[in-house]
Structure formats: C-alpha cells, structure tokens
Amino acid sequence: MGLVVQKYGGSSVADAESIKRVARRIVDTRSLGNDVVVVVSAMGDTTDDLRDLAQQVSPLPPARELDMLLTAGERISMALLAMAIADLGHQARSYTGSQAGVITDSAHGKARIIDITPGRIRQALDGGAVAIVAGFQGVSQDTKEITTLGRGASDTTAVALAAALGADVCEIYTDVDGVFTADPRIVPTARRIAQITTEEMLEMAANGTKVLHLRCVEYARRYAMPVHVRSSFSRHEGTWVIDSKDGQVMEQAIITGVSHDRSEAKITVVGVPDRPGKAAEIFQAVAGAGINIDMIVQNVSAAETGRTDVSFTLPKTDGPIAMTTLQNVQDAVGFASLQYDDLIGKISLVGAGMRTHPGVSATFFAALAQAGVNIEMISTSEIRISVVTRADAVDAAVRGVHTAFGLDSADEAVVYGGTGR
Amino acid sequence: MGLVVQKYGGSSVADAESIKRVARRIVDTRSLGNDVVVVVSAMGDTTDDLRDLAQQVSPLPPARELDMLLTAGERISMALLAMAIADLGHQARSYTGSQAGVITDSAHGKARIIDITPGRIRQALDGGAVAIVAGFQGVSQDTKEITTLGRGASDTTAVALAAALGADVCEIYTDVDGVFTADPRIVPTARRIAQITTEEMLEMAANGTKVLHLRCVEYARRYAMPVHVRSSFSRHEGTWVIDSKDGQVMEQAIITGVSHDRSEAKITVVGVPDRPGKAAEIFQAVAGAGINIDMIVQNVSAAETGRTDVSFTLPKTDGPIAMTTLQNVQDAVGFASLQYDDLIGKISLVGAGMRTHPGVSATFFAALAQAGVNIEMISTSEIRISVVTRADAVDAAVRGVHTAFGLDSADEAVVYGGTGR
Numbered sequence: 001m002g003l004v005v006q007k008y009g010g011s012s013v014a015d016a017e018s019i020k021r022v023a024r025r026i027v028d029t030r031s032l033g034n035d036v037v038v039v040v041s042a043m044g045d046t047t048d049d050l051r052d053l054a055q056q057v058s059p060l061p062p063a064r065e066l067d068m069l070l071t072a073g074e075r076i077s078m079a080l081l082a083m084a085i086a087d088l089g090h091q092a093r094s095y096t097g098s099q100a101g102v103i104t105d106s107a108h109g110k111a112r113i114i115d116i117t118p119g120r121i122r123q124a125l126d127g128g129a130v131a132i133v134a135g136f137q138g139v140s141q142d143t144k145e146i147t148t149l150g151r152g153a154s155d156t157t158a159v160a161l162a163a164a165l166g167a168d169v170c171e172i173y174t175d176v177d178g179v180f181t182a183d184p185r186i187v188p189t190a191r192r193i194a195q196i197t198t199e200e201m202l203e204m205a206a207n208g209t210k211v212l213h214l215r216c217v218e219y220a221r222r223y224a225m226p227v228h229v230r231s232s233f234s235r236h237e238g239t240w241v242i243d244s245k246d247g248q249v250m251e252q253a254i255i256t257g258v259s260h261d262r263s264e265a266k267i268t269v270v271g272v273p274d275r276p277g278k279a280a281e282i283f284q285a286v287a288g289a290g291i292n293i294d295m296i297v298q299n300v301s302a303a304e305t306g307r308t309d310v311s312f313t314l315p316k317t318d319g320p321i322a323m324t325t326l327q328n329v330q331d332a333v334g335f336a337s338l339q340y341d342d343l344i345g346k347i348s349l350v351g352a353g354m355r356t357h358p359g360v361s362a363t364f365f366a367a368l369a370q371a372g373v374n375i376e377m378i379s380t381s382e383i384r385i386s387v388v389t390r391a392d393a394v395d396a397a398v399r400g401v402h403t404a405f406g407l408d409s410a411d412e413a414v415v416y417g418g419t420g421r
Numbered sequence: 422m423g424l425v426v427q428k429y430g431g432s433s434v435a436d437a438e439s440i441k442r443v444a445r446r447i448v449d450t451r452s453l454g455n456d457v458v459v460v461v462s463a464m465g466d467t468t469d470d471l472r473d474l475a476q477q478v479s480p481l482p483p484a485r486e487l488d489m490l491l492t493a494g495e496r497i498s499m500a501l502l503a504m505a506i507a508d509l510g511h512q513a514r515s516y517t518g519s520q521a522g523v524i525t526d527s528a529h530g531k532a533r534i535i536d537i538t539p540g541r542i543r544q545a546l547d548g549g550a551v552a553i554v555a556g557f558q559g560v561s562q563d564t565k566e567i568t569t570l571g572r573g574a575s576d577t578t579a580v581a582l583a584a585a586l587g588a589d590v591c592e593i594y595t596d597v598d599g600v601f602t603a604d605p606r607i608v609p610t611a612r613r614i615a616q617i618t619t620e621e622m623l624e625m626a627a628n629g630t631k632v633l634h635l636r637c638v639e640y641a642r643r644y645a646m647p648v649h650v651r652s653s654f655s656r657h658e659g660t661w662v663i664d665s666k667d668g669q670v671m672e673q674a675i676i677t678g679v680s681h682d683r684s685e686a687k688i689t690v691v692g693v694p695d696r697p698g699k700a701a702e703i704f705q706a707v708a709g710a711g712i713n714i715d716m717i718v719q720n721v722s723a724a725e726t727g728r729t730d731v732s733f734t735l736p737k738t739d740g741p742i743a744m745t746t747l748q749n750v751q752d753a754v755g756f757a758s759l760q761y762d763d764l765i766g767k768i769s770l771v772g773a774g775m776r777t778h779p780g781v782s783a784t785f786f787a788a789l790a791q792a793g794v795n796i797e798m799i800s801t802s803e804i805r806i807s808v809v810t811r812a813d814a815v816d817a818a819v820r821g822v823h824t825a826f827g828l829d830s831a832d833e834a835v836v837y838g839g840t841g842r
Contacts (some may be wrong), residue, residue, distance in 0.1 A: 016477035052496065056437035057501045058508035065507070068515050069500035072493040074473065079490035080478045086486065087479035094489050 002168035003125070004029055007039040007135065007158035011175045012232040014044035015078050022173075022232060023084035026130060030090055035125045037165065039135045039158040040081055042073025067137075067148045071096070074134035075155075083131045091249035095120055097137035097146075097164035101158060104138035104147045110146035111138060113156065116164035124162040133161060163223035171223055172212065172385030173232035177212050178239030181205070181257040181407040186398050191409040193257060194237070199246035200256045200350055203384045204416065207348035208261030217241065244352070254353030254360065255405045260398050261346045262391050264294060265319045266377075268311040270325065271336025274301040279310060281333045282326070291318040294344075295379040295388065307336070311377065314386060316342050345394035348386040349401060355369075361385055363404055370401030423589035424546075425450055427461040428579035432596045432691065433653040433726065434498050435465035443594075443653060444505035447551060451511055451791035458586065460556045460579040461502055463494025484529030488558075488569045492517070495555035495575075503553045512550035516541060518558035521551045522585075523578060525559035525568045532559060532568035534577065537585035554582060561763030577635035591646055593633065594653035599660030600625070600632050602828040604676040607819050612830040614678060616625075617657070618665035621677045621771050624805045628769035629682030636661065665773070675781070676826045681815050682767045685715060686740045687798075689732040690747065692757025695722040700731060702754045703747070709745040712739045716767075716800040716809065726755070734809060737763050764799070766815035769807040770822060782806055784825055792821030 006026065013019050030036045041047075050069050054061045061069075078094040083091035101117035110361045123132040134251025138147050149156060155172055162170035176355060179201070180190040195202075198221035212227055220227045220241060230238025243314045272278050279298065286293060301308040314322055319342060326338055348370075354360045364385055366374060373396060377388035389397055427447065436441050462468075471490050475482045482490075499515040506513035522538035523675070545552040559568050561574025576593055584589035589663045601611040617625075619642035626635040632650055640660060641648045651659025693699050700719065707714060715734040722729040735743055740761060744789060747759055768789075775781045785806055789796060794817060798809035810818055823829060 016474065019478055023457045051499075053437065053501060056502055057440055058504040059505040060508075062507050065500045065503045065515060068503075069497060071501075072496040075493040075496065076490060079493075080474060082486040082489075083475055083479040083482040086483045087481075092486075094486060185606070347501075 003035045003037070003165060004164065004169055004171060005037045005039065005158055005162035005167045006020060006171045006173060007154055008081075008173045008232055009046050009154065009175070010041040010046070010077075012173055013040060013081060016080070016241060019043075019077070019080050020084050020087075023081060023088055025232065026081075026085060027090050030130055037079065037121060037125070037131045037167070039133050039154055039161060039316060041135050041154040042070075043077045043080075044269050046073040056222055057336045058125065064145055064197065067108045067146050071134065071137045073144055074136060078132045080133050081132075084128050085130055085132075091127070092132055092135070093124045093129045093153050094132040095124075096134050097157070097274070098139035100131075100161070102161070103141050104134075104137035104149065105141040106143055106145065106147065108145070108147055110150040113149065113160050114141055116160055116174060116391060118161065118164055118296060118355045121161070121165065121266040123146035133157065135414060153213065153215065155213040156219055157214045159219040159223070159225055159227060163219065163225050167225070169228055170220070171228045172209060172216070173230060175233060176211060176233060177231045177234060177236050178229050179209065179241075179257070182398050183209075185259070186395050186410075189403045189408040189411070190402065193239050195240045195242060196339040198241055198351060199244055200352055200383060203242045203348070203350045203381065204257060204259045206258040207261040207346065207384065207386060208263070209257070211239075212241070215414075254357050255349060255407065256405050257350055257407065258294045258398050258405075259402050260394050261348075262394060263316055264344060265316045265340065265342035266311055266313050266344060266388065267322060267326070268309055268339040268341070269317070269335050270309050270339060271305075271307045274306050274308045278333060279405055281329065282310060282335075283312075284310075284327050285333075286314075288321055289321050291315075291322050291325075295377050295386065297377045312399065313344065313346070313377070336369065343391045344388050345391040345397075346386055346388050347394060347397045347401065348384055349405070350384045352383050354383050355387075357397045364401060367400045367404035368397055371396045371402075373397040373400070424456045424458070424586060425590055425592060426458045426460065426579055426583035426588045427592045427594060428575055429462065429594045429653055430460040430575065430596070431465050431467070431498075433594055434461060434502065437501070439502050440464075440498070441505050441508075444502060444509055447502075447506060447700060448509045448511050451551055454585035456550045458554060458582060458588070459502065459545070460541060460554050460582060461498050462556050462574055462575040463491075464501075466496045467494040467497065485566060487527075488529045488567050491569055492555065492558045492567055495557060497529065499553045499555050499821055500669050503551075506551055506553075511549070513555040514550045515555070516545075518578070519560035519638050521552075521554040523554075523559035523582070524562050525570065527561040527568065528564065529562055529568055529778070531571040532561065534559060534560055534570065534581050537581055539585055541587065542582070554578065568720050574634060574636065575638055576634040577807075578636050580640040580644070580646055580648060584646050586642065590649055591641070592649045592651060594651060595632060596652060597632060598652045598655060598657050598707070599650050600630065600662075600678070603819050603823045604681065606835045607681070607816050608679075608823045608829075610829040611823065611831070612828060616661045616663060616778070617677055618773060619662055620665055621773055621804060622662045624769070624771040624802065625678060625680045626806065628680040628771070628807060629684070630678070630680045632660075633662070637767065656707065659795075664719065672829050675778050676770060676828065678771055678828070679767040679819050679822050679826075680771060681819050682769075683765075683815060684737055685734045685765060685767060686737045686763035686767050687732055687734050687809065688740070688743060688747070689730055689760040690756050691730050691760060692726075692728045693731050694755050695727050695729045699754060702750065703731060703756075704733075705749045706754075707733075707743055709742065710742050712736075712743050712746075715827065716798050718798045730758070731802060734765070734767070734798070764812045765809050766812040766818075767807055767809050768815060768818045768822065769805055770826070771805045773804050775804050775806075785822060787823035788821045789818055791825075792817045794818040794821070
C-alpha cells in the first residue's frame with residue numbers, strides 16, 4: 001500500500017496487445033491497494049518514424065516544431081493505455097507533460113526539468129484513478145512552449161515525478177530482467193544484479209550499460225528515490241538501484257559488473273608544442289563546440305622535438321564537428337596534424353569495493369592480457385577502471401574480465417525480444 | 422493585403438509531398454503581403470487509423486481518452502506543415518486548439534465552440550509568422566480538458582477563427598473546385614457555382630452536399646464571414662459563399678443546385694391510434710434518445726380502423742437506437758408494428774429564387790416522373806423541395822432534375838483524386 005510510479009518503454013507498448021498486457025500489470029499493482037502513476041514512452045518505433053517524416057519535409061526542421069511533432073508519440077500511447085485500463089474496469093486518465101506539470105527550460109530537443117507541479121496528477125489519484133503521464137516531454141517555464149527532454153528521457157520523467165510525488169518506489173519496466181554484471185548478449189552467463197548503489201549505477205550507465213538513462217540515475221541519486229529496474233515481459237524481481245547512504249544493509253560485492261561502449265571515437269592531436277596552455281587551448285575549442293569529451297591521454301613529450309601528442313575520446317556523433325573545430329584552431333595552437341579513429345571500444349570495471357580492495361587493477365590488466373587484448377588508453381575513478389581497446393577486441397575483453405572476477409553464473413541469462421527500449 | 426484564414430483538409434496534406442505543395446501555396450499568399458492563419462486537418466486517413474487502434478484496445482473507449490488520442494493527428498500535420506514553410510524561408514509556428522484559444526463545452530467527441538481567444542495567434546502574426554492551427558480540437562472551458570468538435574469540424578474551426586480574428590476571407594481548400602450544381606460524379610456536366618448565399622449553402626449542406634460542413638456554414642452565416650471554397654489541387658477560383666444580406670450584387674439564378682443524400686433511413690410506425698398526442702409521444706421518445714429526425718409524413722387516417730401510419734427519416738447511424746427506443750414505448754403508445762427501410766435516397770432542389778418563381782415544384786415533379794422516379798415522401802422549405810425515393814433511383818432523379826432546370830454545362834467538371842476530405 002503506497003504510491004508506485006511505473007515507467008514503460010516503447011517496446012513494452014509496441015502494439016495493441018502489448019498495451020493490454022501492460023494495462024493488466026498496472027491494474028494488478030492498483031488492485032493491491034497502491035496509488036499508481038504510469039509514465040509511458042511512444043509506441044515502438046513511433047518517434048523514429050515521426051523523425052523520418054520530418055526529414056521528408058525539411059532537412060533542418062525548427063526545434064520547436066520537431067518537439068511539437070514528436071510529442072504526438074506519447075500522446076497516442078498514453079491515451080491507448082488509459083483506454084485499456086478503463087476496459088479492465090478501472091479509472092485512468094492520461095496527461096501530457098505540460099498537464100502533468102513537467103516544467104522545463106526552453107532548450108527544445110534536450111530540455112532539462114526545472115520543476116514538477118503535479119497538481120492534476122494528485123487530483124487524479126485522489127479521485128481513485130490511475131494517472132498516465134507522457135514521458136520525454138514538458139512545457140517551458142518562460143515561453144509555455146512544448147519541449148522534449150531528449151532521447152531516453154522517459155526514465156528521467158518517471159524518477160523526477162516519483163520524487164515530486166514522494167513515491168515509495170519508481171519501477172522502470174524494460175525488456176530485460178534488470179541490470180546484469182555484463183551485457184548478456186556478449187556474456188551469456190552474466191548475472192542479474194539484485195542491488196546496486198546509485199554511484200555504481202552512475203558509473204555503469206556513463207560507461208555503456210544502457211538499461212538506465214544516465215540523467216535518470218542522477219535524479220534517483222539526488223532525491224534518494226529507490227528505483228526498481230525490471231522486465232515488463234516477466235514477473236521476476238529485477239535490480240534495485242538504491243542510495244548507498246540510506247543505511248540499507250547490502251551484500252556488497254567487490255566488483256559490481258563490466259560495462260562496455262562502442263559508441264565513442266578517438267581523436268589524436270599530433271605534434272602539440274609542449275608549452276603550458278596548449279592543452280587548454282585544444283580543450284577550450286572542443287568544449288566551445290558543445291562537445292563532451294570522455295578520456296584524455298597526453299604522451300610523454302619527446303625531448304628532441306619539444307612536442308607531444310594528445311588523444312581524447314568523444315561520442316562518434318560529435319566526431320565531425322570536433323574535427324572541424326580543431327582544424328580551425330590548428331594554426332593558432334600550432335599542432336602538426338589530426339588523426340580520427342572510430343574503431344575503438346571501451347571496457348569498464350565498476351565496483352564500490354575497489355576503494356578498499358587493492359589489487360583489482362592488477363587482476364583486471366592480467367585478464368585483458370590473457371584475452372590477448374591490447375590496451376590503448378586507461379582511465380580510473382574511485383570505483384571504476386576503464387580501458388580503450390580496438391573495437392573488435394571488446395567481446396573477448398568483457399568475457400575475460402567477467403570470468404576473472406568470478407562474476408559468471410551457472411545459468412544463462414534470459415534475453416527477451418527487443419534490443420533496447 | 423489583409424488577413425486570410427486558410428483551411429486544408431486531410432487529403433490536401435496526405436503525405437510529405439502534399440504538405441510541401443500546400444506550404445508553397447501558403448507562402449504564395451504570404452508573399453502577396455497577407456497575414457496568413459492556416460487551419461489543418463490530420464494527414465489522410467490518420468484519424469481513422471487512430472480510431473482503429475482505439476478499437477483494438479477497447480470496444481468502448483472513454484470519450485476523454487479518445488479525444489486525447491485523436492488530437493495527436495492534427496498535432497503531427499500542423500508541425501510538419503510549419504516545418505515545410507520554414508524550409509521555404511518563412512517563419513511559421515504551429516498551435517494546438519488549446520494554444521490557439523479554441524474554448525469549447527465539455528462534450529467530448531462533439532464539443533461546441535463557446536469562445537475563441539486567439540492571443541497567441543495574434544502574437545505570431547504580429548511577429549511576422551504564419552500561424553498553423555490544429556483543426557477539429559479545443560479545450561473545455563470548465564475542466565480544461567482536450568476536446569474534439571466532431572467529424573469534419575476543421576471547417577468550423579477555420580470559420581470561427583476567421584470571425585474571431587476579423588479576417589477578410591476564410592478559404593476552405595478541398596479536393597474539388599468548389600460547390601457544384603450537383604455531384605459531378607453523378608452529373609458530369611454539373612457546373613461550378615460562382616456565388617452562393619449562406620442560406621442556400623445551409624440547405625445544400627443539410628441535404629447531402631458534402632463540400633462544406635453544416636456547422637461551418639452556420640458560423641459563416643452568423644458572423645457574415647465570406648467563405649471561398651476552392652481546390653488545393655488547382656489555382657482556379659472556387660465558390661464564394663456570401664451573406665445574402667450584405668448587399669453584394671449577385672447574378673441570382675432561380676435554382677442553385679441539386680443535392681442528394683443516401684445516408685438516411687426511413688422508419689414507419691404502423692397502426693398508430695389516431696388520437697391527439699400520439700405523434701407527440703412517438704417523437705418525444707425519439708428525441709429523448711438524442712436522435713435528429715429529418716422528414717415526417719403522417720398518412721390520412723383510415724376511417725374504419727381509427728389508426729394511421731407515421732413515417733420519418735433519420736441518419737442510418739441512428740437507426741438501431743431509434744428502433745430500440747420505439748420498441749420500448751410500443752405498449753404505451755399502442756401502435757401495431759415498426760418497419761425499417763434503409764434503401765432510400767433523398768433528392769433536394771435548392772434555390773432562393775423559388776420564393777418569387779411559382780411553378781418550380783411542378784417542373785420538379787414532372788422531371789422526376791419523366792425519369793421514372795417514384796416519390797415516397799415530400800418536404801419543402803421556403804427555398805428547397807426535397808423528395809424521398811428508392812436509393813437506386815437517386816442518380817436518374819438527380820440527372821433528370823439537373824437537366825430540367827437548365828443547369829447542365831457544356832463542359833465536364835474536373836474531379837480530382839480524392840473522394841472527400
């Protein structure tokens with residue numbers, strides 16, 4: 001008996017049958033005496049289909065109009081889901097982001113939530129109805145324009161709404177049984193993680209584990225909102241993402257899991273004059289273009305030339321603009337040339353136990369060596385070690401590391417239909 | 422130079438190419454120095470597709486949720502149209518019915534416009550942008566819920582908005598060149614009507630001429646808003662629907678045109694006791710079920726039985742509920758039986774000249790006789806004569822009457838792709 005916020009992704013509401021299945025699940029939760037708020041994404045590939053339609057009309061559509069267009073997707077799924085619940089004899093009312101009080105800034109296409117004023121949602125709950133809320137969308141505070149929060153942001157809507165309503169739990173339904181010690185498509189013996197701290201989940205999400213959106217985990221951490229990631233295709237317990245500070249006793253493993261990411265590229269700036277301020281000039285130029293870089297390595301300077309090479313990784317999608325930006329500052333910075341490499345992969349080992357257990361790095365590098373994987377870059381945080389390798393070495397690296405840290409399960413993980421949400 | 426409201430139906434924006442074509446047309450009007458407000462329907466069959474989806478989820482979806490669902494249709498088309506205009510280098514901003522200030526009552530699925538407060542539309546115009554407004558939808562005054570105005574009501578949105586903005590003209594774009602003296606699919610030599618009064622247009626729309634929606638004509642009449650019905654597939658002048666009271670000199674033909682309608686059914690109540698109040702009991706029961714009846718005929722009472730038959734016509738879609746309603750009052754009213762006939766058609770001759778030209782009825786009936794058409798019911802207004810016939814006699818009746826009143830043109834009318842809007 002409490003207030004439960006549930007979020008269902010696009011693959012969970014892909015067609016009429018799926019929507020009815022999700023409705024039954026919601027009604028089950030309601031029938032246990034809970035108040036239920038549901039955040040829903042657009043059906044299946046709707047958002048991509050609408051983007052395609054926009055492309056057919058204009059190669060560079062205005063961001064305001066693109067948001068107006070894309071928000072039709074959740075409008076359709078949320079109304080259908082409310083109908084399916086009503087058909088099961090329960091009250092349900094659907095609300096757009098704007099109606100639900102999801103207030104954002106004015107950055108169309110990648111708006112950030114500023115505030116949530118869920119007056120109508122509370123009214124619906126008080127009236128005994130299930131409230132269905134469109135994920136991924138809001139209304140701008142200043143201009144009262146419809147905004148979208150960016151790809152995958154329905155998770156963020158759910159956690160933010162759960163925090164604003166003081167929910168007992170935020171359940172994120174997806175097409176896998178939770179967060180695994182590695183991607184089960186690469187490591188069939190990967191284990192479901194029963195509990196994970198928000199700080200570990202942040203590291204995994206930031207380093208390629210796609211089950212939860214990074215901003216959603218940041219929200220969960222900020223508001224100490226317990227998140228339960230689970231499958232809409234089964235009734236199994238999933239993964240509880242919990243605040244490490246809230247005193248819950250956890251069976252704390254040294255290593256939580258292995259993440260991997262093949263979505264990054266590497267740029268090497270060759271022959272940078274080894275003088276103070278040169279690295280700053282390079283990264284100021286890149287940051288000015290709005291690009292988030294990930295890992296950075298600077299080689300030891302060659303004494304005879306007084307020059308060095310600087311490498312960094314960044315999302316492949318930002319590669320072209322980063323190259324153009326750097327070419328424009330080549331003369332000013334005085335470097336020799338640029339190299340672009342998009343055949344890299346990153347493997348990350350995450351675990352809060354690293355703080356207190358020395359020797360994790362040694363085991364990690366030994367496992368990579370045994371798997372025949374060459375290391376190109378290294379970066380670490382308090383609870384994570386990441387390496388960059390060739391893209392085609394990632395699978396072997398993940399498997400080798402997973403085994404070396406004793407993460408393999410006796411059983412194979414179940415992978416459901418979809419490949420994402 | 423003025424303010425033009427244009428309305429484009431679903432067949433005019435059925436795909437990306439059509440949307441771009443409509444955008445060019447809007448930009449042409451804008452480039453002449455006009456302020457332009459555009460009301461747009463959902464693309465092609467979108468509304469029907471969404472209805473089908475709702476049916477798959479629930480046989481009887483809640484009206485509020487159905488409105489939420491269906492309004493996604495215009496959201497998509499209006500955003501795409503705004504993008505296409507922007508792509509031509511002009512500013513455009515799309516607005517939902519709610520954002521455009523279309524205030525309605527709370528009757529989901531068939532809401533009526535109470536008021537229009539087009540503040541944001543004026544702002545867009547003042548800022549030099551074309552304003553694109555979703556047809557068919559609004560927001561309820563009391564509950565702030567999203568409503569729809571019922572089928573074909575985008576025409577009504579356009580005229581109501583034109584009136585609220587004090588527009589110079591409301592252009593209704595469709596897939597025919599205007600209003601014709603008869604349906605060109607039945608009478609290939611039908612002529613386009615250059616000018617028609619709102620009262621004649623009301624009679625034609627109410628009696629089966631589908632080019633303009635009845636409520637839209639009522640609005641045009643109430644606010645004396647000139648309406649120009651024309652094709653989005655050609656640049657021809659269409660039909661001007663104008664207020665007969667505004668003093669414009671018109672080349673007033675005696676007969677304006679011939680309408681026909683095969684969407685009605687006939688119910689005959691057999692053996693009604695011929696006593697005062699019995700007809701009232703019947704029609705009170707039918708009206709209580711929310712059914713609009715059209716024509717009524719009461720036979721001369723048979724002296725030997727003291728009973729009579731009462732026939733009336735009504736929309737076929739209301740047939741089942743009318744029959745159920747009447748069966749429930751059979752004992753109370755004391756009639757013998759009910760007959761249901763949905764193989765009827767109606768032919769109507771409309772023309773303001775009838776008021777002053779006697780002999781129109783005689784020519785009408787003679788033409789029907791010559792075409793071998795049997796008359797089952799007759800009804801008249803000041804400017805209209807209608808008869809009910811067998812459904813399969815309608816085509817011959819329309820052609821015969823059209824010829825008898827000299828309405829045939831030397832040329833064949835052009836019929837474009839679609840069959841409706």
